[in-house]
Amino acid sequence: MAVEPSAIAETKTAAEEKPLRADARRNRDRLVEVAASVFAERGIDASLEEIARRAGVGIGTLYRHFPTREHLVEVVYRREVEALCAAAGELAAKHPSDVALEEWMRRFVDYIATKRGLATSLRILLTTNSTLFSDTSGRVSQALRQLVEAAVADGTIRGDVDASDVLHALSGIYSAPDTPEWRDRSRRLVKLLMDGLRFGAGKG
Amino acid sequence: MAVEPSAIAETKTAAEEKPLRADARRNRDRLVEVAASVFAERGIDASLEEIARRAGVGIGTLYRHFPTREHLVEVVYRREVEALCAAAGELAAKHPSDVALEEWMRRFVDYIATKRGLATSLRILLTTNSTLFSDTSGRVSQALRQLVEAAVADGTIRGDVDASDVLHALSGIYSAPDTPEWRDRSRRLVKLLMDGLRFGAGKG
DNA sequence: GTAATAAACGGAGGCACCTCCGCTTTAGTG
DNA sequence: CACTAAAGCGGAGGTGCCTCCGTTTATTAC
Numbered sequence: 001m002a003v004e005p006s007a008i009a010e011t012k013t014a015a016e017e018k019p020l021r022a023d024a025r026r027n028r029d030r031l032v033e034v035a036a037s038v039f040a041e042r043g044i045d046a047s048l049e050e051i052a053r054r055a056g057v058g059i060g061t062l063y064r065h066f067p068t069r070e071h072l073v074e075v076v077y078r079r080e081v082e083a084l085c086a087a088a089g090e091l092a093a094k095h096p097s098d099v100a101l102e103e104w105m106r107r108f109v110d111y112i113a114t115k116r117g118l119a120t121s122l123r124i125l126l127t128t129n130s131t132l133f134s135d136t137s138g139r140v141s142q143a144l145r146q147l148v149e150a151a152v153a154d155g156t157i158r159g160d161v162d163a164s165d166v167l168h169a170l171s172g173i174y175s176a177p178d179t180p181e182w183r184d185r186s187r188r189l190v191k192l193l194m195d196g197l198r199f200g201a202g203k204g
Numbered sequence: 205m206a207v208e209p210s211a212i213a214e215t216k217t218a219a220e221e222k223p224l225r226a227d228a229r230r231n232r233d234r235l236v237e238v239a240a241s242v243f244a245e246r247g248i249d250a251s252l253e254e255i256a257r258r259a260g261v262g263i264g265t266l267y268r269h270f271p272t273r274e275h276l277v278e279v280v281y282r283r284e285v286e287a288l289c290a291a292a293g294e295l296a297a298k299h300p301s302d303v304a305l306e307e308w309m310r311r312f313v314d315y316i317a318t319k320r321g322l323a324t325s326l327r328i329l330l331t332t333n334s335t336l337f338s339d340t341s342g343r344v345s346q347a348l349r350q351l352v353e354a355a356v357a358d359g360t361i362r363g364d365v366d367a368s369d370v371l372h373a374l375s376g377i378y379s380a381p382d383t384p385e386w387r388d389r390s391r392r393l394v395k396l397l398m399d400g401l402r403f404g405a406g407k408g
Numbered sequence: 409g410t411a412a413t414a415a416a417c418g419g420a421g422g423c424a425c426c427t428c429c430g431c432t433t434t435a436g437t438g
Numbered sequence: 439c440a441c442t443a444a445a446g447c448g449g450a451g452g453t454g455c456c457t458c459c460g461t462t463t464a465t466t467a468c
Contacts, residue, residue, distance in 0.1 A: 021415060021464055047454060058418030063456065225434060225445055251424060262448030267426065 028065050030055045036076045040114055044073060044122075070125055074132060077122070081136045084111050088143035098156035098201075101147040102194045105166075109173060109186045116178050141167055157197040169193050232269050234259045240280045244318055248277060248326075274329055278336060281326070285340045288315055292347035302360035302405075305351040306398045309370075313377060313390045320382050345371055361401040373397050 020028065034055040038046045048069065052062040066072035087107060091100040115122060126133045145163035152159050170193070173186045224232065238259040242250045252273060256266040270276035291311060295304040319326060330337045349367035356363050374397070377390045 023464070024416060027417085048456090049454065052418090059456080060418050060458085061416075064416075067456095069455095227433070228446060231447085252426090253424065256448090263426080264428085264448050265446075268446075271426095273425095 027057050027061055031057065031062055031065060032075055032079060035072050036080065039076060073125060074129065078136065081139055084108065085139045085143035088147050092147060092150055096156060097151035097154055098198060101151050102190065104147055105170065105190045109183065109190060112173055113183055156201055158200045161197065231261050231265055235261065235266055235269060236279055236283060239276050240284065243280060277329060278333065282340065285343055289343045289347035292350050296351060296354055300360060301355035301358055302402060305355050306394065308351055309374065309394045313387065313394060316377055317387055360405055362404045365401065
């Protein structure tokens with residue numbers, strides 16, 4: 001009955017993990033990568049044996065690294081959130097700040113779209129492992145803040161909003177029912193939001 | 205995509221079900237009975253094949269009657285709640301009304317005790333299937349009302365309480381953590397409650 | 409280089425899930 | 439009764455989960 005720090009410490013928070021042997025590191029990374037694509041393709045209930053097979057490792061290796069399905073899902077999920085957040089910096093460097101913001105929100109919609117199918121399992125995971133929720137939502141809002149503040153600073157969007165306003169506006173994306181039109185509706189929401197943000201830019 | 209009335213209509217709400225063939229009825233009843241004892245013995249994750257085996261039917265028969273584990277669990281659960289509620293009438297007929305009430309509450313504690321291990325699965329079931337929750341809690345409070353009202357009527361417990369007060373007082377049984385002392389603590393709660401109820405009986 | 413050892417690998421094997429469909433039994437009908 | 443259609447049965451078989459442990463490999467020490 002050891003006290004679990006929080007399910008799976010993990011994540012690359014510095015080199016706080018004891019270094020894995022080179023082959024182990026390789027296999028582990030491979031598994032996460034393959035799992036991401038298999039989950040995307042077949043849903044969260046995809047066969048773990050298929051993941052191991054496609055990754056070219058034995059099923060035993062998969063289980064050694066990820067003792068339960070949830071461990072694997074969590075790592076994949078964190079990795080994807082991380083990538084989404086990292087994209088904020090890259091977009092900011094490559095585009096005018098308002099365009100960067102818009103493009104990021106578009107990716108956000110796509111990201112949520114892929115996660116919809118996984119909704120029930122993710123919900124279990126999120127209620128089970130509360131740090132997962134706070135960690136990821138923290139990272140996401142931080143990424144968004146960076147983009148919004150930059151755009152406000154150079155006057156491409158209005159100055160009387162902040163990241164939490166935008167996040168709030170985006171919440172419709174989460175709460176809307178999972179209909180066929182959902183994606184289009186969400187994209188329109190982003191457009192609408194951007195129009196509103198650009199309106200009166202440079203005057204606030 | 206048919207509209208499901210509510211997961212599994214079931215229950216013997218009159219003869220609204222098309223009559224099963226005699227052998228089918230027999231197998232079905234047998235399965236429910238065996239399932240109840242296997243679930244009690246091994247927990248909610250007990251092997252369905254074991255249930256079928258012990259019931260002396262093929263696994264195919266189990267699945268025909270109960271397409272998912274949840275279907276089976278729900279039917280077992282409803283049956284048990286039903287039995288608990290039916291006991292109210294029997295106890296009322298056999299004992300002085302205050303004794304009947306006390307005994308019923310004691311059984312209630314025992315019942316909850318057996319359900320504790322099944323808590324997580326039951327929680328899923330209860331959130332998934334909302335009628336299950338309202339149906340059963342309705343039945344339980346109805347049974348309790350019968351007992352409380354009888355005891356108030358013939359003056360064996362005080363008159364200034366009703367069934368919902370008692371149910372409220374019993375809620376500690378649900379919310380208390382699942383420690384080893386839980387059962388004793390709950391029995392003391394029942395005793396305490398009965399003392400309070402008997403105090404000043406016949407004066408309200 | 410080589411040896412020693414701890415770490416990691418992989419897949420066979422045991423168990424459970426669930427589907428599918430050929431066989432059996434029941435409940436009607438004459 | 440005998441016959442038949444419909445209902446029900448059951449278990450083989452294909453798949454997935456997860457554990458266990460003999461074998462392989464990376465690393466460290468010399």
